[in-house]
Amino acid sequence: MASEHDSLPVIVTRKDEALGALQQMVSKSLGWARKYSLFQYPFVTACCGMEYMTVGASRYDLDRFGAALPRFSPRQADLLMVTGTVNCRQAPILRRVWESIAEPKWVVAFGVCASTGGFYDNYATMQGIDRVIPVDVYIPGCPPRPEQVIDGIIMLQAKIQGQTHKIIERKALPIAGREPYEP
Amino acid sequence: MAKVVIDALLARFPRIAADPYQGPGGDDVVFVRKDQIVEVCRFLKTDPGMAFNMAPYITAVDYLGQEPRFEVVYNLYSTSLNHRVRLRVKVPEGDAVLPSVCGVWRGADWFERYCYDMYGIRFTDHPDLRRLFMYDEFVGHPLRKDYPLRGRQPLVKERELTEPYRGPGAASPDQA
Numbered sequence: 001m002a003s004e005h006d007s008l009p010v011i012v013t014r015k016d017e018a019l020g021a022l023q024q025m026v027s028k029s030l031g032w033a034r035k036y037s038l039f040q041y042p043f044v045t046a047c048c049g050m051e052y053m054t055v056g057a058s059r060y061d062l063d064r065f066g067a068a069l070p071r072f073s074p075r076q077a078d079l080l081m082v083t084g085t086v087n088c089r090q091a092p093i094l095r096r097v098w099e100s101i102a103e104p105k106w107v108v109a110f111g112v113c114a115s116t117g118g119f120y121d122n123y124a125t126m127q128g129i130d131r132v133i134p135v136d137v138y139i140p141g142c143p144p145r146p147e148q149v150i151d152g153i154i155m156l157q158a159k160i161q162g163q164t165h166k167i168i169e170r171k172a173l174p175i176a177g178r179e180p181y182e183p
Numbered sequence: 184m185a186k187v188v189i190d191a192l193l194a195r196f197p198r199i200a201a202d203p204y205q206g207p208g209g210d211d212v213v214f215v216r217k218d219q220i221v222e223v224c225r226f227l228k229t230d231p232g233m234a235f236n237m238a239p240y241i242t243a244v245d246y247l248g249q250e251p252r253f254e255v256v257y258n259l260y261s262t263s264l265n266h267r268v269r270l271r272v273k274v275p276e277g278d279a280v281l282p283s284v285c286g287v288w289r290g291a292d293w294f295e296r297y298c299y300d301m302y303g304i305r306f307t308d309h310p311d312l313r314r315l316f317m318y319d320e321f322v323g324h325p326l327r328k329d330y331p332l333r334g335r336q337p338l339v340k341e342r343e344l345t346e347p348y349r350g351p352g353a354a355s356p357d358q359a
């Protein structure tokens with residue numbers, strides 16, 4: 001017994017589908033754009049930094065993957081490379097650096113020290129940076145070979161490509177110091 | 184290498200310096216009593232025949248289970264006469280307080296802070312006896328042999344930066 005209401009869901013589904021397709025398109029192209037323009041902030045604290053320089057240099061050349069330019073201000077970066085041992089005293093500084101990176105941002109834990117604390121199983125070393133910030137890719141090794149780092153970057157790129165970007169209702173952003181705008 | 188120094192020390196401080204021996208590597212070592220360490224150091228620095236104008240390394244050792252438990256080791260070097268000597272000072276656990284030699288060598292400042300931080304040995308008359316490596320909230324002294332091997336402590340908050348050109352802790356109350 002078909003009534004007017006029965007046909008409504010069909011229309012709604014179509015709208016969803018249309019939105020979904022648009023969202024997929026936007027996600028795909030945004031992901032594609034983002035994954036080839038990774039600007040890294042090197043949080044280099046220890047010996048892994050040497051390997052990091054090798055990866056960036058001409059022999060392995062991270063530029064082939066669009067991740068060549070280190071920015072030395074977190075405000076210009078979107079990939080935080082935590083490269084080396086982070087001790088407990090440095091944890092709040094790492095947290096602050098991560099907080100000052102604008103969204104979207106990703107974190108790579110470079111080497112076992114950053115991933116788990118490594119063999120520094122002692123009073124001074126933080127046992128993995130995921131105790132203070134979320135991590136997207138862990139690269140094992142002490143230090144990791146440049147090939148491993150490149151593999152990690154490719155994994156991160158796959159992850160960025162797969163991320164979805166929701167299309168949401170447009171809303172006025174609240175301006176600091178003023179009442180939020182209510183239409 | 185520094186037999187002259189040891190002989191002069193033993194002759195000048197017969198009750199304070201004792202048991203000299205030659206350590207591995209050829210350094211001459213002598214045991215010094217705790218309370219007179221500043222006098223011995225001042226003599227070693229100011230006497231023209233000694234001229235120990237540099238204290239390259241001052242550290243501590245924890246001999247857990249022995250009495251006295253701690254030991255502070257002063258490695259001294261003379262750049263003009265090119266000789267070295269090592270002073271060992273036994274420090275009991277119950278009274279781990281030592282006079283500071285910062286007045287003799289200014290560079291001893293951070294070494295003594297290190298000994299305080301890692302071993303909990305206090306130095307009287309030190310200008311600024313704070314922890315050197317660990318943060319203020321840290322409990323205990325990590326290089327003591329009875330500090331638990333996996334002793335973890337909670338992470339701390341970031342410290343306020345009151346003096347941006349000198350770093351956190353520059354305007355801490357114990358320095359004011």
Ligand code: SF4
Nearest residue numbers: 047048084111113142
């Ligand atoms: S993982 Fe190894 S190479 Fe990297 S910072 Fe730690 S100790 Fe150094």
